Amino acid sequence: MKVSYQWLSQYVDVSGYTAGELAEKLTRSGVEVDVVENRNQGVSGVVVGYVKSREKHPDADKLSVCKVDVGQAEELQIVCGAKNVDAGQKVPVAVIGAKLPGDFAIKRAKLRGVESQGMICSAKELGLNDKLLPKEIQEGILVLPPDTEIGASILDVLGINDEVMELDLTPNRSDCLSMLGAAYEIGAILGREVKLPEEAQQVRDQESGVTAADRISVDVSATEACSHYAARLIEGVKLGPSPLWLQNRLMAAGIRPISNIVDITNYVMLEFGQPLHAFDADQLANGHIDVRFAQAGEKLETLDGVERTLEPHMLLITDGTKPVAIAGVMGGANSEVTESTTRILLESARFDGGTVRKTSRQLGLRSEASLRFEKEVNPEAVIPALNRAAALIAELAGGQVVSGIVEKVVQEKRSVQLELTVDRVNGYLGTSLTVEEVAGVLKRLSFTVEPLGERSVLVHVPSRRGDITRVVDLIEEVARLYGYDNIPTTLMHTETTPGKLTKEQLVRRTVRSLMTASGLHEAITYSFTHPDHMAAYPGAYSGAKPVALAMPMSEERSVLRTSLVPHLLDVATYNRNRNMDDVAVFEIGRVFVTDEAPITKLPQEKLLLSALLTGKRSELHWTGKPGAVDFYDLKGVFENVVSYLGIEGVTYTAAQPEGYHPGRTARIEVEVGGERKVIGTIGQLHPALQQAKDLADTYVLEVELDLLDELTGERFAYRQLPRFPAMTRDMALVVDRSAAVGELLEKARETAGELLESIQVFDIYTGDRVGADKKSVAISLVYRTLERTLTDEEVSELHGRVVAVLEETFGAELRK
Template sequence: MNVSYKWLSEYIDLTGATAQQLAERITRAGIEIDHVENRNPGLDNIVVGYVTAREKHPDADKLNVCTVDVGAADMLQIVCGAKNVDAGQKVPVATIGAVMPDGMKIKRAKLRGVESQGMICSAKELGLNDKLLPKEMQEGILVLPAEVQSGTPIAEILELNDYVLEFDLTPNRSDCLSMLGAAYEVGAILDRPVKLPDETIEETGGSAADHISIEITAPEACSRYAARYITGVKIAPSPLWLQNRLLAAGVRPINNIVDATNFVMLEYGQPLHAFDADQLSNGHIEVRMARAGETIVTLDGQERKLDPQMLLITDGVKPVALAGVMGGANSEVTESTVNILLESAKFDGGVVRKASRQLGLRSEASLRIEKEVNPEAVIPALNRAAELIRQLTGGTVAAGIVEKVTTQHIRQTIQLSVEKTNRMLGTSLTAAEIHSILRRLGFEGNEAESGVFEVQIPARRGDITLAVDLIEEVARMYGYDNIPTTPIEGATTPGHLTKSQRIRREIRRLLAGGGLHEAITYSFTHPQETELFPTLSPNAKAVKLAMPMSEDRSVLRTSFIPGLLDTAGYNRNRKNEDVQLFEVGSIYVTDDAALAELPEEKTVLALLMTGKRSTPQWNVKAEPVDFYDIKGALDSLFSHLGIIGRVRYAADRPAGFHPGRSASIYLQTDAGEVLLGTIGQIHPDLQRSKDLGETYVAEILLQPVIDTTSFAIEYQVLPRFPAVERDIALVLDRKAEVGHYVNIAKETAGAWLESVRVFDVYTGDRIAADKKSVAISLVYRNPEQTFTDEEITALHGKVVAALEAQGAELRK
């Protein structure tokens, strides 16, 4: 809502508060003033001129030479290129010495040999918003009404020595969608009374009821409908004062009737509509819900299809307006209109909101009705508009109001306890202080019993229905700054993270410490992306957004890997080719496409590595990452969480991966072994289609990890007897899994085999092409005593024999 300071001052004394000061105080009391606009862009030496004559320029087709009276002794000769300039007009004239808002200085000049002593200005040249003006004035000069005095400063004529305060209203404060609402708010802040507009009306016509009638058949959607009948109106442009008011509020002036209704809407917050009464069948109004298949042509010339949820105004024969949204073309006020029916009604906000949304028709009127207008303003606004129309159009107002009321508005009374107020706010306000605040707000409050007020809420404040609403009013008027700052009293509570939260933090810390960057990628993705890595969401139906913003972000992710691949691609396009990322978050899975229940959100960790392992420098080689980097990262994590012994990797060809370089990861839980995740190089086809380098990814479910992790550390006694190390080289089939042989060694040796470490894997010229040589270091230790030679020889021999029995050939 744009509130003109000058206009506001007609309802309340603003002495001593500048626009800026007022804006600050209003903001601090709860309505944010976004912006204070100075309406005068700097218009000194620009005055009203009267064009006494216009002649064609002798040497230029498009120029006119005008003789202009600016109220000075001498007439000015001004060359003007505007198409719409003509003799007899009052126009803004920038005289010699004027500086235009854009900085241009007006000097004496010769245009094609003819002297020009100033400039006739367009609205744009005056630095004014010309969007609300008629088209010919947007393209040409600004033409002023004939009644203005030549020589008067233009800023005075257009009432530009004014500021506009932009009220940024929260949804509960629609009462301030009106000048009077704003005045009440400012009145409460400044503790000054509000002056209401003059409500006297001259009714010299016959009885309105003889000409018009009203019937409401949709009482739920219309609690009150009132109308007046005005005869003999003459449509004309509005006087300047009215146009100035509307322009300050950002509303386009149209004609005296529309402008009067808009002016009153801005003043009272009550939208009004004027019908050409002679176009209504028998002057009748029926308010009813629309019927399926019904249509109406609205004021903008469009045919609108209606449905039974929309509230319609008809004349009993045909639809004549969409209630609260837009009038019908068939009953529009036109140049030839003589008699009008003026509507002021209370329509249901929700009904109007739905209709205006559905039809994509939003207006200043619908905006106000949607938020529920003040039911007690219906009649005062109707009277005010009728009187204004009478004055502006020379019409005659018929006697009386024709009205139907389906639900009487009852003013609310709310009890406000001084003690409760203080208990809620932490203040120690007295009853007198609270009473004073209520009075400032214009709320009648009687102290029914000691410390409890009976507060009658004015109808304009429909947002106040509970005691707490009143406490808020007291608090904001008392000033939030004046509320003390206290610590919470009562028992202290221990704050801590849950196990799951601790582990997720630890994962972040460990992986970031290990050189991976944490990414955050979008939860929404393209449906095709959810099919790329389905292993952790088998049989899942994608969770689809009902109205996505784009196909690319239309379903919820079922894997992090596609998002991380896109991130790697984004980095690659920016020459960041060495990328190591991880992300911790949720995937969303359901097996019920209809979603009778919420989808399951599974906590997931994903890793991605591509490019070089580390930045090469003089003493660090530029080695590319491989499978064992990403496996190592996961293993470090599993070790850190104390669950490495429960984890198993199995070559498994999960979907989306390079079949020879990928695995499924299994975790031994207390309830048995579960699939934990997948790991490997992405399939070369996918790598190509995503335009990536060789890329390794892993994705695991975190809940099983969290469930099996224990924070207990059990100390192991340091060994007292020496260990014996034996290195062996095994020649294995190229396709054989070393892990298998490591397990054989462990199983065979039992507890005395302290560690097994693979320290070399060789393939090449020195052995057969289908073989590989694996060097393994075995460390044996007996915790009870030192091994004897015989013991160690026997034990190691058993291990070697077991390995050989599995096809390993000992390399001598």
């Protein structure tokens, strides 16, 4: 919104302040001013002149020699090259000594041998935005109205001695999209009264005595999109140019003057913030107006000469038979005001902002009117703006205003009343304001304030301030007008709690860090997948039904995943297709599980940790041959995780879940409350699935991370480094091939107790030397205590008990 300093001074006394100072105060109060532009770009010494005669230059076909009266004792002889200069015109004249933009000084000169005592100027030469002027004026000198005073300063005539503040408004401050809204803001800041135009009295003085309701009618069919529609009828109008003062006001606001009728509607829109539209009343069937939604495929040629195809959600102004305007956006060419127009139906209405916004965006038509309707205009400005425009049309276009307003009110705007206590204001702002001071600030904004008690007031919010709906909005008004700089800075008085990660967040970060440290790369894949992926690899939740999306991006992303592994397989395939066969990746993500099809309630969300290894564990090197990854590589990665988290009692039991290799897969279990609980699966993919994906031997892990959270203690336990030496004992036990090595280790650990620091299998042998149904398991046991050095006797005694228990429990024999 561009606010002219001179125009603003008509509504509020701004004496004693420059435009720059007002801009500073506005910005400090919360209404940002982007820039203050001086309309005078360096013009001085330019006056109004009267061209008394024009003759052809004797030595130049394109030059004219003019005699010009500028109000001085002698006429000036000026050589001019403009095509449109002619005798009888009033024009801007830069006399000798004048300056034009660019520090261009006017001096005496001879053009083709003829003396020139000045320069007749165009709008562009005066530093004006000539694009806001008619094309014929852009290409030649600026011709002034015939009643312009000779010798008057062009700065006053064209309003160039003005400054314009450009407001950068936030969406909630639509009240400042008008000169009156800006005046209310400046008046509140300066503590000065706002003077409103007396539009109603001016209309009554010029009414013709005929009733408008006898000649025009209004109906609103689309009641949900138009809450108020009002119209006035003006007869006997004559289209012509606007007076210069009105053109100056519009150009200062960045709007091009067109004609007196159109300019008046734009002027009042800028003044009140209420868009208006003028129809040629004779082009409306029976003078009727009906506001309705468009019909599918309905067309209308708008004022810009483009035929628009309309849709049913678009709001139209019609005459009952045909559309004549797109409500709040642009009028139709079939009801345009032209030179032959004598009767005008003047519209002022309140349309739904959302409807106008959607229509404007879809048609690519964004106007000053649509901008204001989108942000919801002041409902109480509909009638005042209508009367103001009617009065100006009667004054400047010679029309007679027909008595009465024809209107349709669908819904009255409810006024906002809020009870405000001074204690709440001070509580929010940290101030010590009194109830009188709070009321005084709100009264400066022209709010009506009624006392309710010693510490509270009832505030009636004017309809122009649609952004104020809650008590906190009022407190914000008090804060910005009291002055943010005046609000004291106070320290917080409260208990503070240091921020920290939750246990779940800590476990998740730790797992991510451990997996990365083990050489795996983290992958992040879509939560959506193809139904066939889930069928080929059901994962941990084989009975889960895929949850279909209502509006999928594509068939490839049409259901919610129930496992992370299918997408990790896609990652492996993607890399293999690019000659990167060695892949080690993991992902932490959620899957969605339900047994319903179709679903009637939200699926369960499970947080999983999945990992995939395929290819070689190391690169080709002269020190050794690279080996392919196997089951134990992935098992070691996971064991590192559970060991760091302090989870004990994890065992691996042979299993044959769908999608896995039947002999190289294990179920991961842990003892919880005396019961074995399955927390995940680890193993090789089924050969058929590997072949379908064109992958080498591939090993995957899938574990419920939520269960790891539950099994992890509140704090990770760290042990000090041992100060005393350890003693190692090795043994090779011959047991049945069916004996589980994990059970052997668990029994040994249980028997040895706290003195056993670690236990590890370092060899397994099967062959003729131990029998066809036997195997030899070589185990290394490390004994140590943090309190003292163990003696050889007690270690030997303890180790003997371990061997005896294993022999008794598993029928083991020491291999010699």
